[in-house]
Amino acid sequence: MLWRDVCLNCVNRKQVQSQACYLDRDFVVMATRTPPREETPAGNPVDKEWVSEHARQVSRMLPGGLSVLGVFIITDTEAKDTLTTLRQLVFAMESLVSSEQLWSPAEDDVSDCVALHVNRKTRKTFCRTFDVKDPKSTAKPADWRYQAGVCSSWSMVSCCLHVDLLVPLPDNKTDPENMDKCLKEELRGWAQRLESGVCLMDGRKLAEDAELPGGQKRNVRQTYTAQILVTPSEQRLADEEQRCGGSVSIRGAVHSRAYLHSNKPKARLAQKLLKRDAVATVTTRVQMLLEELLTSEDENKSSSKQKRELFCLPHRVFCPLKASGPLCVCDYQFSDESVCEVTERLKEMLDIDAAEEDLDSSQEAPGEITEREVGAEPTVETVVALEPKRNSFIGVAMATAVALLATAASMLYLNDV
Numbered sequence: 001m002l003w004r005d006v007c008l009n010c011v012n013r014k015q016v017q018s019q020a021c022y023l024d025r026d027f028v029v030m031a032t033r034t035p036p037r038e039e040t041p042a043g044n045p046v047d048k049e050w051v052s053e054h055a056r057q058v059s060r061m062l063p064g065g066l067s068v069l070g071v072f073i074i075t076d077t078e079a080k081d082t083l084t085t086l087r088q089l090v091f092a093m094e095s096l097v098s099s100e101q102l103w104s105p106a107e108d109d110v111s112d113c114v115a116l117h118v119n120r121k122t123r124k125t126f127c128r129t130f131d132v133k134d135p136k137s138t139a140k141p142a143d144w145r146y147q148a149g150v151c152s153s154w155s156m157v158s159c160c161l162h163v164d165l166l167v168p169l170p171d172n173k174t175d176p177e178n179m180d181k182c183l184k185e186e187l188r189g190w191a192q193r194l195e196s197g198v199c200l201m202d203g204r205k206l207a208e209d210a211e212l213p214g215g216q217k218r219n220v221r222q223t224y225t226a227q228i229l230v231t232p233s234e235q236r237l238a239d240e241e242q243r244c245g246g247s248v249s250i251r252g253a254v255h256s257r258a259y260l261h262s263n264k265p266k267a268r269l270a271q272k273l274l275k276r277d278a279v280a281t282v283t284t285r286v287q288m289l290l291e292e293l294l295t296s297e298d299e300n301k302s303s304s305k306q307k308r309e310l311f312c313l314p315h316r317v318f319c320p321l322k323a324s325g326p327l328c329v330c331d332y333q334f335s336d337e338s339v340c341e342v343t344e345r346l347k348e349m350l351d352i353d354a355a356e357e358d359l360d361s362s363q364e365a366p367g368e369i370t371e372r373e374v375g376a377e378p379t380v381e382t383v384v385a386l387e388p389k390r391n392s393f394i395g396v397a398m399a400t401a402v403a404l405l406a407t408a409a410s411m412l413y414l415n416d417v
Helices: 048-060 079-098 176-195 267-299 339-350 371-375
Strands: 011-016 028-032 066-075 112-119 125-131 155-169 198-201 223-229 242-244 246-260 308-311 315-320 328-333 392-394 403-405 412-416
Touching (some): 028 066, 028 339, 066 079, 198 267, 223 267
Parallel strands (some): 066 112, 155 223, 246 403
Antiparallel strands (some): 011 028, 011 066, 112 125, 242 392, 246 412, 308 412, 315 328
């Protein structure tokens, strides 16, 4: 990010994903600037990769119902001179953010992203939208209006979701591309089962078009507790064998929540946003730990590998947006991280000045590795390798590895057979 005469703030904004409730209306909750990069590429005043990566990190920190809406720029130049730059940023940002979204698109999803230009001298705003699903999309005019207390009465729905997944890994599990592909495929299948799962709102199954009890009341936030019932995945048949080098099991419980900005929230919207948040928070933790493991593995290639490795996944910590009423953002804290590191990330990524007492870590408990788990024997069926390297076959009995997600525990076992 440049901090020269143009004072460029190419940044991301959080927005309510349920745009269909208010036709062609988005609510901008907050604008946050992209952190400056230590070294800016020569001849490249706007670093698309850096801005897009910031958008990806911010997207991970948003609960259901909030998403990155677009980018803005504050400069002395005319709006027409920055439109091309803003368009490139919007498309690059959306491409990276959407690559981590494993759910199936819905018909009522809105694909318009916002590009906002603010003239630093005149304070005039110039707002345009682009349809990011259309590569040939041109700028469409949009109104930019200010409104106070817009989210003071937004409803919130939350649930505790239990997860139990087993992911076979290829022979070369240290290959980032192969490992990431296997994890994403399994998580995508789980996301599809979650989408078709039954959602109970305060213990009741509501029709999709039914309004949530109580509706939206001025300056009063309605909260709902949900349950998501998911059909277990089909057991693998004995004759369906797959050559692999190990497996990862993701197991445990996560806290999921979503915000609803409709004055008459429907059950369909609440279920969609809550399920998407559940998929996003599990995917984010797995991806974060994978990135951590790959980094440490590159640094310790010569070290001997254990047959079973245990890792704690990060647990979810919430932080209120004081200027936006009851809304919260979140971060993920590893067991070896301090609360201070969480507040520093909130400041760096979202420009939020949060005190340690502002953080809510009560929704999920950090994972702990017990002596019983350390000493447990993995249930593995090992086959003598035909080559001078370790191999196994996955059938009914599979190589075991476990990742327990937050709430009760949070761990990852990697089994290298």
